[in-house]
Amino acid sequence: MSSSSVSDEILKFATQYSLYTGCIMFSFGVIGNVLNLLVFTQLKLFRTNRCAFYITVESISNFIYQLLSITLTILTAIYGDDATGRFLIWCKLSGFLPVVIASLFSILAYHNVRHIVRRQLPIVRRKLDKQITAMVLMRVIAFVCLSSPYNAYRIYSINFPTSRSMPMAYAIIRLIQAILLSIFITNYTINFYIFILFSSRFRRQVKLVLVKKCWERWKYWCCRINNQIEPVNSETRNSQMESEENV
Template sequence: MCTLKLGRYVTFIFVCFAIIHSIALGSSYDIQPTFGCVISDHTWVQYSTYFFYPVLVGLLPIVIASSFSILAYRNVRHIVRRQLPIVRRKLDQQMTAMVLMRVIAFVCLVSSYNAYRIYATNFPPSRSMPMAYAIGRLLQTILLSINNINYMISSYIFIIFSSRFRRQVEIVLVKKCWQRYKYWCCSINNRIESENNIEPCNS
């Protein structure tokens, strides 16, 4: 349904929207001596509580990813009923398993941080209570680290659930990268350096 040209236009529009939205939301933050960097405007607090974290960052990506994974699963089920080669069926099944596990990991890793951000936006921990503030900052750091795992876990999920992807990684790492590294190390160790020990001539 989408051409490459239309996809580029849509991507450009979404990038511009993300930049403008981030600038507008970032300008609503204010530094307060008791709470630190918090959203000062009540309108932006309501926006972050009821739309930004639960919908735009949380529910909307989950719904989109889940919808496409369900469509991929339905597509594979439709392909299995058709008379296609067994290799094609296996590849489609592996792709569906990879997409489903990616969606499950996305939901598990993102939802906890979004829930904490909704709570912290409405009830920011005060610095006048050092223990509660320290616990809140520690919890935020842990959940943010879990949230960042979402951006680096894709290749590991694909390695676990796809034998074809594992073979490709093995070919790249073992047969190409390791051979180049081995050749480079051996070529350095086998270099012959000439010695310029010229004895003085006796007159």
Template structure:
């Protein structure tokens, strides 16, 4: 049975697995005088070539996201046949479109970097060839930047392809944040601050009278 507690356990397990896997994989790298920081162990090279980048980091997330998008599409078709409110139908259609566009964005942003990493691990470029090495570093930096866009593009994808999400964002920004910020600024401007100069002057006059 799928519960929130079970989901937390799975999330904790995946986080621990990711941390341990990253540490072990990072320890398998070594610094080569001419090639730089590369995988030196043949077993880890084969693992990265045939499992980590193509499966664990590539096709597995795509398959999982595609599976959920197909299930969402099937659910939408099933809902259309049933007598359900139009709002519910539109909401499910928008969720399906958001999931599909997220899968497409993931494929376009992640697959090029994975393909380059598989090539770079098996055919590293030596520093003795400066031009080829510089081109390889530049290409890796560009593809890595494109790959990192995958982690920040969700908000923009959902905003573009979901009208309901746009309305919710507008409601939060305008009705909540803007009104609260406006109220805070107005309350700060309307505050009455004590005149410290008058109080200091009165205390000085009292001290002179006592003298």
């Protein structure tokens, strides 16, 4: 098999890899970010917490980024270039912004830790601050680990571009780009999965939102449509949910 045919096969594999992983990441990201928004907006416990607000905003921005990233993935897969590499400012920002964002979350987490230690907070608030701090720290670690390889590659590719006149080297670079890009995009899909994996309290809160709030609300509307509304003591039900939120 000639080197030309091998490079063509590598390029074909890179194209298919980009498309499939892009669609998979997009699907998981939509599900995870929707669940994040449900939990952080439906539970009153999170509404007065600054870090929870930042996570909510990040989940919304992740939707926007995912739309952009899936578009760039398709462009890269079809044309072999997402056009961002032609802009030096974009490359520098894509290498610099992750450090800024990670530092911001680290400062917020450290600020929370100092407040937990110094202030005499209620037990419920103390538990929440510890939970959010642990979640944010795990998010920062994941962000740095998943962002660094692709950003390093982007900086390298701008300074040392590979010409199409070298088909084998170009094909290998394209494959590396596809793999590192898929790892980078994972950053914007895994918030919910990191939280639910490392926080048992968050798992209980997700269950509370899905079962006690969303499912019960859906049943209520179904019964209302069928004119089979059962009498419910709303005050008792709300107080019970609030107590379960604080567990």
